[in-house]
Amino acid sequence: MSAGDLAIGDVARRSGLAVSALRFYEANGLISSTRTDGGQRRYRRDVLRRLAVIQAAQQVGFPLAEIAGMLAELPAGRPVSPSEWQRLARSWRPQLDERIRTLERLRDQLDSCVGCGCLSMEKCALANPADRASDLGPGPRFWLRSRSAR
Ligand code: FES
Structure with missing residues (x-):
């Protein structure tokens, strides 16, 4: 745990997500936290980037299980490096391209x-x-x- 770690309310406020959503994501392995001696959750600040990816992916229709699978490729317990984000982006790109093509067809052929x-x-x-x-x-x-x- 470090001084910059965030309480669940701080993460909720900054990410725009409900505390219950954060607990749900954590229960499903999309994010993780440590606990204080008093049992309160503490999140590393980089959890906000993971949450941003989750929110964006959900917004374009990726199922949560698929998002969890992709995020599972990232290391846990330390901040994700730019090269690791790059690797994830490359591996995710074909699925994103397919989503884009489907959305374009929907737009053009409705x-x-x-x-x-x-x-x-x-x-x-x-x-x-x-x-x-x-x-x-x-x-x-x-x-x-x-x-x-x-
Ligand atoms: S078969 Fe359904 S829109 Fe043509």
């Missing part, structure tokens, strides 16, 4: 046939005649194109 099987739009008769998209798998196949390639 008013088009998405190959979901509803056949409810005029465009479906041309884009997805007789629901041929179902041969590619479940869900909105024209949005999830790259997933079918996996």
Whole structure:
């Protein structure tokens, strides 16, 4: 524990997250703390960066389990070095790129046939005649194109 360590209320205030969310993240291994003699949590200041990554990743739709898996690649018990953040960013990039492509398709094709099987739009008769998209798998196949390639 060091003098710069933060109490849970300080972390909540600085990160904008509820204390209950911090406890939840900690219980699920996304962040960690030490305890004072009195049993109070203390967080190293760099927990704020981890929380920023968690918040951003959640905002673009990454499931918490996936975020936890990625953060598990970082060292625990000491601040993460810039090169370790860089390595994480590189390993995460393909998934981020895929998210971006999916969001771009959503943005650009929201008013088009998405190959979901509803056949409810005029465009479906041309884009997805007789629901041929179902041969590619479940869900909105024209949005999830790259997933079918996996
Ligand atoms: S929008 Fe659902 S099949 Fe075309």
